[in-house]
Amino acid sequence: MSGFAYISFWLNLLIPGRCLLCDGQLSYQKPHQVCSKCWAQLPLIRYYCFDCGRPFSSFNNQSGPASHNCGNHKAEIKLYFRRARSIGLYQGDLKKLIRLFKYHKKSSLGSQLAGWMIQHMPKEFNPANFDYILPVPLHIKRLRKREFNQSLLLAKSIARYYQRPLMISNLYRRHYQQAQAQLKQRQRRLNIKGAFLVRQPDKLHRKSILLIDDVYTTGATVGECAKVLLRAGAERVEVLTLARTEEPV
Numbered sequence: 001m002s003g004f005a006y007i008s009f010w011l012n013l014l015i016p017g018r019c020l021l022c023d024g025q026l027s028y029q030k031p032h033q034v035c036s037k038c039w040a041q042l043p044l045i046r047y048y049c050f051d052c053g054r055p056f057s058s059f060n061n062q063s064g065p066a067s068h069n070c071g072n073h074k075a076e077i078k079l080y081f082r083r084a085r086s087i088g089l090y091q092g093d094l095k096k097l098i099r100l101f102k103y104h105k106k107s108s109l110g111s112q113l114a115g116w117m118i119q120h121m122p123k124e125f126n127p128a129n130f131d132y133i134l135p136v137p138l139h140i141k142r143l144r145k146r147e148f149n150q151s152l153l154l155a156k157s158i159a160r161y162y163q164r165p166l167m168i169s170n171l172y173r174r175h176y177q178q179a180q181a182q183l184k185q186r187q188r189r190l191n192i193k194g195a196f197l198v199r200q201p202d203k204l205h206r207k208s209i210l211l212i213d214d215v216y217t218t219g220a221t222v223g224e225c226a227k228v229l230l231r232a233g234a235e236r237v238e239v240l241t242l243a244r245t246e247e248p249v
């Protein structure tokens with residue numbers, strides 16, 4: 001360790017850090033931290049469609065949060081996965097944190113965001129009930145650019161906590177497509193079609209799979225993954241994402 005590195009190492013331990021969101025002083029120094037007040041204020045999804053996970057602004061006791069309320073299942077999109085759940089809304093400070101995590105190489109936020117997901121996991125949704133935890137794969141070119149797969153970092157922490165095995169290289173991306181973020185719903189589905197392949201279908205035979213992604217937008221990406229996994233022999237695919245872009249209905 002050089003003299004400068006040695007000094008900055010000790011200074012980092014002595015000087016408290018600042019919260020990434022509110023800039024408030026923290027009582028400890030670790031890279032890329034968020035204060036407990038900011039964690040508690042992130043926008044959680046409390047009411048949602050029990051099938052596709054679409055957020056609702058309140059619980060309607062008359063009809064319940066059932067699929068006929070949602071509207072998503074009437075669309076021509078077939079979702080393929082059995083259920084999807086998302087923990088927060090992709091807005092405000094959660095959006096800010098996810099963008100820092102993904103685009104500004106703050107990979108250390110991954111385990112903290114996964115911890116937040118675990119803390120707020122819906123009671124009826126248990127990741128321990130799956131044979132495998134499977135992160136949505138990135139194309140190798142994008143992986144080189146970003147240096148890490150954000151979904152894999154989330155999936156790792158979730159798999160460790162619920163003591164389930166990770167499946168990481170069986171599903172892979174063969175196309176290098178335009179980033180989904182810039183596309184509309186129909187284009188997203190066309191763009192992603194045929195993008196994923198399975199290397200060893202025998203490993204999926206009659207298995208239940210929990211797919212993990214960072215953000216659910218139209219469901220096109222996780223839907224395509226689910227389709228490919230089911231065709232390869234998986235018995236059941238469900239989806240868990242950190243956040244969801246749709247406004248509550």
Ligand SMILES: [Zn+2]
Pocket residue numbers: 019020021022023024034035036037038
């Ligand atoms: Zn804060």
Ligand SMILES: [Zn+2]
Pocket residue numbers: 049050051052053054066067070071072073
């Ligand atoms: Zn729905």
